[in-house]
Amino acid sequence: MDTxxxxxxxxxxxxxxxxxxxxxxSMEKVVGMARANSLWPLPFATSCCGIEFxxxxxxxxxISRFGSERPSFSPRQADLLMVMGTIAKKMAxxxxxxxxxxxxxxxxxxxxxxxxxxxxxDTYSVLQGIDRIIPVDVYVPGCPxxxxxxxxxxxxxxxxxxxxxxxxxxxxxxxxxxxxxxxK
Numbered sequence: 001m002d003t004x005x006x007x008x009x010x011x012x013x014x015x016x017x018x019x020x021x022x023x024x025x026s027m028e029k030v031v032g033m034a035r036a037n038s039l040w041p042l043p044f045a046t047s048c049c050g051i052e053f054x055x056x057x058x059x060x061x062x063i064s065r066f067g068s069e070r071p072s073f074s075p076r077q078a079d080l081l082m083v084m085g086t087i088a089k090k091m092a093x094x095x096x097x098x099x100x101x102x103x104x105x106x107x108x109x110x111x112x113x114x115x116x117x118x119x120x121x122d123t124y125s126v127l128q129g130i131d132r133i134i135p136v137d138v139y140v141p142g143c144p145x146x147x148x149x150x151x152x153x154x155x156x157x158x159x160x161x162x163x164x165x166x167x168x169x170x171x172x173x174x175x176x177x178x179x180x181x182x183x184k
Contacts, residue, residue, distance in 0.1 A: 028166050035079075035105065036162035037067040039154070042078035042102070044095060047085030049112035049144045056147040066154055075101035080157060081134075086114040087127045099134045100183060104169045107157050110136045111150060113143040135177055 014033050016025030043053055056063055063069065072078035075098045087095060099108065110130050113119035116139045118128035130136060137160055140153035168174055178184070 031166055032162040032164065035164075036158040039066070039068045039080045039107075039157065039161065040070050040072045040078045041068050041080040041082050041109075041154075042072050042075055042098070043082050043084065044098065045082075045084040046087065046091070047112075047114060047144075049084035049115065052144040052147060053082065053084055053111065053150060056150045061147040061151060063151060063154060066151070066158065068154060075099075076103060078102055079105060080107050080109060082109045082111055083115045083130050084111040086119065086121055087130055088125055089127050090125075092127050092130075092133050095130060096133045096183075105161070105164065107137045107160060108134055109138045109140060109153050109157055111140045111153065112145055113141065116141065119143060133181065134183070135181060 012033075013023070014025045014029035016023055016029070018024075043050065045053055055061065057071070068080070075081075079102065081099055081102060083095060099106070108130070110116045114121065114126075115130050116136075118126050120143075122128070127133070138153045138156045140149050142149055145153075
């Protein structure tokens with residue numbers, strides 16, 4: 001058993017001007033750093049991928065290292081929707097409603113083959129990927145994906161949050177994307 005204590009790393013400071021007693025950077029970079037290191041996930045788990053997410057939340061993998069130690073079960077307090085497992089077509093309106101109740105900025109992670117593409121369930125009752133009802137930012141492959149893959153997906157979401165323009169959500173392109181999904 002490994003008894004070494006893991007090294008704790010601080011969040012890297014954004015690019016800027018530094019001198020004796022001051023640090024200057026753009027507001028966009030500071031907001032990006034804050035968003036990336038304080039994601040509040042809303043786990044929407046329906047199947048075995050939910051068990052892997054529970055393992056990821058445990059002490060061995062510990063996603064709290066990435067600022068996501070507070071899972072939110074209220075869409076109004078979450079900014080990352082993690083859809084895990086098989087989504088039945090009857091459940092699709094609920095997933096969409098949860099997404100619409102989330103405040104901007106919001107990101108979506110589709111975890112596992114079922115959430116990404118319907119998985120092995122190519123039937124009339126299973127939604128063949130959540131990207132048919134809501135926009136997805138990151139796909140985590142696997143059946144079920146390992147906790148390391150979930151952490152990698154979370155890190156990809158952090159990259160998106162860190163580098164996203166503050167004004168992107170007001171852009172005509174983003175509004176057109178939401179309109180294509182019939183989201184107001």
